[in-house]
Amino acid sequence: MLRLFNLILLIVGTFMCAAAPSAAKDVQIDGLRFGVNGETTRFVLDISNETEPGIFLLADPYRVVIDLPEANWHANSAVQTTGLVEGYRHGLFAPGVYRIVLDLKEAATVKTAFSLPPRGQYGHRFVLDLEPATRSNFLAAVQSSKNERPVVTSASVPDVTAPRKRIAGKRIVVIDPGHGGPDPGNLGAIGVYEKVVVLEIARAIRDELNRTGRYEVHMTRDRDIFHPVRERFRIARRHRADLFISVHADSIANSKVSGASVYNLSETASDKEAGRLAARENKSDVIAGVNLDEADDDVSSILIDLAQRETMNFSAQYANILVQELARDVPMLGRSHRFANLGVLKAPDVPSILLEAGYLTNKTNARFINSDSGRKKIAQAVRRATDRYFQQMVALGR
Known part of the structure; x- marks a missing residue:
């Protein structure tokens, strides 16, 4: 049966995989905080230097995804969320991509996103403002943000159709x-x-x-x-x-x-x-x-x-x-x-x-x-x- 399966693979082929580009860990994430001003929820990230994150939305459940270059996390992960944000997670998503996921309490879209230079007691900051949205507006924003998603694939290892080479x-x-x-x-x-x-x-x-x-x-x-x-x-x-x-x-x-x-x-x-x-x-x-x-x-x-x-x-x-x-x-x-x-x-x-x-x-x-x-x-x-x-x-x- 396994020989039959290998023959099937030769006929139908398998997926392709390419190595993802890696980035040096030159970004330090030092802090984060949430705030509310009227209907707007603000998310602020304290970072070591200016960067342009990839931002996109995902539905069911409602999420905002922020992708940074590969980074070191030094922030307090116990910071409480507020406003439109129910929770958040973070970690290395793939080589070269550090991901922060914001779970939303309801449909919301990105009102604005920008970087701030160092000033006073603050260093570089990335700011993301969210505002309430209808489901239809949220789904439209999901589609329009597709081009911000990184192409992430795994590192290449031998093709499954190649002869198996065992070590002794x-x-x-x-x-x-x-x-x-x-x-x-x-x-x-x-x-x-x-x-x-x-x-x-x-x-x-x-x-x-x-x-x-x-x-x-x-x-x-x-x-x-x-x-x-x-x-x-x-x-x-x-x-x-x-x-x-x-x-x-x-x-x-x-x-x-x-x-x-x-x-x-x-x-x-x-x-x-x-x-x-x-x-x-x-x-x-x-x-x-x-x-x-x-x-x-x-x-x-x-x-x-x-x-x-x-x-x-x-x-x-x-x-x-x-x-x-x-x-x-x-x-x-x-x-x-x-x-x-x-x-x-x-x-x-x-x-x-x-x-x-x-x-x-x-x-x-x-x-x-x-x-x-x-x-x-x-x-x-x-x-x-x-x-x-x-x-x-x-x-x-x-």
């Missing part, structure tokens, strides 16, 4: 730390964002697998940067991965709930909680200010659906093994092997699972997965499961 016969594993950049993920009981916790867990897993000498390990990100959901599994495909592991940490209103769980792809959620998680994780692109109208599938074919069924079987096999290995040393959630329609797991030719390492909303669980000892136990469980899984693949002649 090593299996290829891609580890995906969830969230990143302007998409922070959950903020748990210990005050550390999910994007930080899962990056450290992913690094521990990478190091544990590398120590065996049996695997070629890649990570979708090794710093605080954002990748769209589809780009994450595309990275795995371009590396021609044998296994894709996406690492996350869950959150729930009930702070008593704790424990790890493992998900693999299914169009039907295994339970209400799995459906809730899928709905939240699939909104990652919205949170980071991605224009969802431009999202597309790599390929579309009933034959690819057939290939994906085989991949889903292998994914479920690995997930089952991983649950067994985690249960030896890691606190587990009841019914810890689950199924959900998670966009990050939709590579049709790469067995893929999502590991929810634990619950950040449970203080004890959060401390465990954010500790050196907890990360080590999780990483060792992943290594044992990966060894067992590929031993079974060898027995099947794969």
Whole structure:
């Protein structure tokens, strides 16, 4: 079936990717503040030097996106919003692009945007004024701001149609730390964002697998940067991965709930909680200010659906093994092997699972997965499961 899938790829082709230009981190963001004057809401950014941000609007939900050159953030992220702005997020969206996303309480458009030179106690400032708008006016502004959106693509890696080149016969594993950049993920009981916790867990897993000498390990990100959901599994495909592991940490209103769980792809959620998680994780692109109208599938074919069924079987096999290995040393959630329609797991030719390492909303669980000892136990469980899984693949002649 995988040979058939490779033949399909040769016929229909795959997406193109180009390296994004990078910019030096010569912009320092030192502060921000919000103010209201009548119906106008003002957003002020204190920056180290004058710059011309890219500004565009996105609908459903209403958002204003501000893209700066790659920058260092030194501002207080706890500044309270007011007026038309409900909340904000920020982070490295792509090499060379630092993104700030303003979530709006209602439809609003940019009244004016300008830079101010240093004066008195203030240095360089960027000022953005927002005013209320009707939905139709907002949607018109979305269209007119399209040309301000940066063209952001990922760095080039080998074409998936090229012959697979292994390093001394090593299996290829891609580890995906969830969230990143302007998409922070959950903020748990210990005050550390999910994007930080899962990056450290992913690094521990990478190091544990590398120590065996049996695997070629890649990570979708090794710093605080954002990748769209589809780009994450595309990275795995371009590396021609044998296994894709996406690492996350869950959150729930009930702070008593704790424990790890493992998900693999299914169009039907295994339970209400799995459906809730899928709905939240699939909104990652919205949170980071991605224009969802431009999202597309790599390929579309009933034959690819057939290939994906085989991949889903292998994914479920690995997930089952991983649950067994985690249960030896890691606190587990009841019914810890689950199924959900998670966009990050939709590579049709790469067995893929999502590991929810634990619950950040449970203080004890959060401390465990954010500790050196907890990360080590999780990483060792992943290594044992990966060894067992590929031993079974060898027995099947794969």
